[in-house]
Amino acid sequence: MDYFYHILIICLIYSIFAQSLNLELGFTGLYNFGHIAFFGIGAYTSALLSLNGVPIPLAVVGAITLAGIAGALLAIPTLRLSGDYFGIATLVFAEMIHLIFLNERDITRGPMGLPNIPRPDWIGSGISSLPLFLAVTFFAATITFILLRRITNSPYGRSLKVIREDEFVAQALGKNTSLIKTKAIVVGSVLAGLAGVIWAHYITYISPADFTLQETILVLLCVVLGGKGTHPGPVVGAFVIIFFAEFIRFIPIPSEYVRFVAPLQGMVYGFILVIMMLKRPQGLISESRKFATTNA
Amino acid sequence: MLKIENVSKSFGALIAVNDVSFNLGDTGISGLIGPNGSGKTTLFHLITGFYKLDTGNIHFLDQRINGLPPHIISRKGIVRTFQQTRVLPFLSSLDNLITAAPNQLGENLLPLFFQPSKVALQETQNCEKAESILETLGLLKLKDSPAGDLSYGQQKLLEIGRVLMADPKLIILDEPTAGINPTLIRHLVTILENLRDQSIKIFLIEHNMPLVTELCDKIFVMDSGSLIFSGTPSEVQNNSRVIEAYLGRMADAADA
Ligand SMILES: Nc1ncnc2c1ncn2[C@@H]1O[C@H](COP(=O)(O)OP(=O)(O)OP(=O)(O)O)[C@@H](O)[C@H]1O
Ligand SMILES: [Mg+2]
Numbered sequence: 029m030d031y032f033y034h035i036l037i038i039c040l041i042y043s044i045f046a047q048s049l050n051l052e053l054g055f056t057g058l059y060n061f062g063h064i065a066f067f068g069i070g071a072y073t074s075a076l077l078s079l080n081g082v083p084i085p086l087a088v089v090g091a092i093t094l095a096g097i098a099g100a101l102l103a104i105p106t107l108r109l110s111g112d113y114f115g116i117a118t119l120v121f122a123e124m125i126h127l128i129f130l131n132e133r134d135i136t137r138g139p140m141g142l143p144n145i146p147r148p149d150w151i152g153s154g155i156s157s158l159p160l161f162l163a164v165t166f167f168a169a170t171i172t173f174i175l176l177r178r179i180t181n182s183p184y185g186r187s188l189k190v191i192r193e194d195e196f197v198a199q200a201l202g203k204n205t206s207l208i209k210t211k212a213i214v215v216g217s218v219l220a221g222l223a224g225v226i227w228a229h230y231i232t233y234i235s236p237a238d239f240t241l242q243e244t245i246l247v248l249l250c251v252v253l254g255g256k257g258t259h260p261g262p263v264v265g266a267f268v269i270i271f272f273a274e275f276i277r278f279i280p281i282p283s284e285y286v287r288f289v290a291p292l293q294g295m296v297y298g299f300i301l302v303i304m305m306l307k308r309p310q311g312l313i314s315e316s317r318k319f320a321t322t323n324a
Numbered sequence: 325m326l327k328i329e330n331v332s333k334s335f336g337a338l339i340a341v342n343d344v345s346f347n348l349g350d351t352g353i354s355g356l357i358g359p360n361g362s363g364k365t366t367l368f369h370l371i372t373g374f375y376k377l378d379t380g381n382i383h384f385l386d387q388r389i390n391g392l393p394p395h396i397i398s399r400k401g402i403v404r405t406f407q408q409t410r411v412l413p414f415l416s417s418l419d420n421l422i423t424a425a426p427n428q429l430g431e432n433l434l435p436l437f438f439q440p441s442k443v444a445l446q447e448t449q450n451c452e453k454a455e456s457i458l459e460t461l462g463l464l465k466l467k468d469s470p471a472g473d474l475s476y477g478q479q480k481l482l483e484i485g486r487v488l489m490a491d492p493k494l495i496i497l498d499e500p501t502a503g504i505n506p507t508l509i510r511h512l513v514t515i516l517e518n519l520r521d522q523s524i525k526i527f528l529i530e531h532n533m534p535l536v537t538e539l540c541d542k543i544f545v546m547d548s549g550s551l552i553f554s555g556t557p558s559e560v561q562n563n564s565r566v567i568e569a570y571l572g573r574m575a576d577a578a579d580a
Binding site: 196204208 | 372374393394395396398399403404406410412413414415419422423424426428429430431432433436437443447486490
């Protein structure tokens with residue numbers, strides 16, 4: 029049962045992370061290959077602040093604010109680039125952030141990572157805290173869902189889709205496309221930061237190795253498999269992928285092969301991603317072509 | 325209204341638009357004609373801010389607009405269609421129109437949370453307006469269909485509807501009748517003449533000469549990047565230089 033709570037918490041954290049990417053990838057058509065950077069910025073900032081005595085609620089606010097600012101800093105120069113170059117720029121950005129985690133030892137302790145990240149007293153630690161942590165994570169995931177639904181079932185969400193389908197048309201119709209995309213990236217980064225914050229305080233130990241391209245591929249897979257541009261898609265995708273990842277852990281593997289498992293896992297995810305894009309690009313849940321007008 | 329002064333644009337060695345000047349004045353419907361590759365579309369891209377000028381100035385309603393980004397020019401009232409039809413294929417026909425409504429409060433994030441009823445009200449009004457435009461275009465039945473499922477001619481009409489939704493002062497149409505059937509062309513002519521009556525100005529590129537002479541109050545002729553003539557339809561038809569540069573070649577093309 030405790031193990032089940034654990035998996036549900038991870039699923040919900042990934043569902044927040046995947047939903048945040050879906051705003052950019054699914055609704056706006058922005059191929060962000062560096063989304064893990066914002067998850068990492070959220071995790072590291074909240075961990076460092078709370079380890080240095082900042083009250084956790086303030087640390088959380090600081091962390092998601094910094095993730096949002098980082099999003100704006102990424103968006104403003106790179107959105108001028110065309111699609112492919114934007115993708116490359118985001119990849120490079122994530123690598124840069126990873127190197128900062130790794131090399132700014134005075135702040136981040138480098139590869140040793142940050143242990144003993146505190147949790148709020150009212151949640152507590154250890155096995156007995158799992159149901160409460162699950163409830164908090166569920167609450168955050170629900171808020172994320174409602175927030176994103178409000179943002180996307182709206183004239184703003186429609187303008188995101190217009191940009192996704194034809195940016196020139198959007199401009200010809202008077203849309204400030206860079207501003208609209210920047211806002212999407214900032215919101216996406218804030219929510220990715222939130223997912224990272226929850227993860228850091230849940231796992232209580234983070235290190236640079238947690239924030240690599242492999243995690244970006246995993247979250248991309250959640251969005252693409254679940255169905256990009258839909259509201260339930262990334263949530264369903266996150267549950268399927270995380271359960272699948274946990275399931276393959278239980279495949280008995282002789283100990284001398286264990287060192288091959290991690291890279292193999294990455295290959296499997298990459299393989300599924302390619303198959304999905306070729307065979308079912310719309311994902312498990314497909315976007316209805318009819319746009320529901322504001323249900324605000 | 326729209327004043328073009330000494331506008332030039334080159335692509336490498338090719339001078340696509342060469343020192344073009346003219347003033348649309350108060351003309352209701354103006355036409356721009358010229359052989360393929362004479363620089364018409366390039367000039368439209370320059371007016372709407374999609375290309376940057378090499379030299380010259382463009383004024384709209386006594387304001388300089390060159391150097392402004394396309395979305396600002398659009399908001400000032402110059403709204404365009406594209407030569408290659410560009411509907412938003414996955415959005416419904418209705419949404420293709422509604423998105424063009426100007427000043428949508430709900431395109432900003434904060435009002436979605438703090439003024440939701442105002443946003444919803446505006447959305448309802450825009451929806452009604454879009455439906456009435458679809459009705460005039462004869463597309464109301466298709467309002468929920470993805471625009472990509474419409475026929476080519478219907479997509480061209482939808483693009484014009486989208487422009488109308490934006491409350492334009494000057495409409496710029498790049499070959500609005502290319503590839504659509506005669507019935508739809510008649511339909512389009514009626515729509516454009518109605519717009520002229522509502523004193524919305526129209527500037528269009530068109531290869532269909534009979535249509536141009538029927539519809540336009542004034543015609544501008546380009547050849548190899550330069551403006552070679554401007555005048556009323558009858559003046560244009562009787563000008564030997566135009567006939568040689570353009571109509572003759574058109575006739576050849578029609579024969580071929
Ligand atoms: N982006 C560009 N880069 C390079 N050359 C271009 C570009 N756009 C247009 N041209 C060239 O400029 C010239 C004018 O093209 P333009 O599209 O303006 O002609 P047009 O009068 O609209 O022709 P058509 O009647 O065939 O639409 C052509 O020789 C074209 O190849
Ligand atoms: Mg052209």
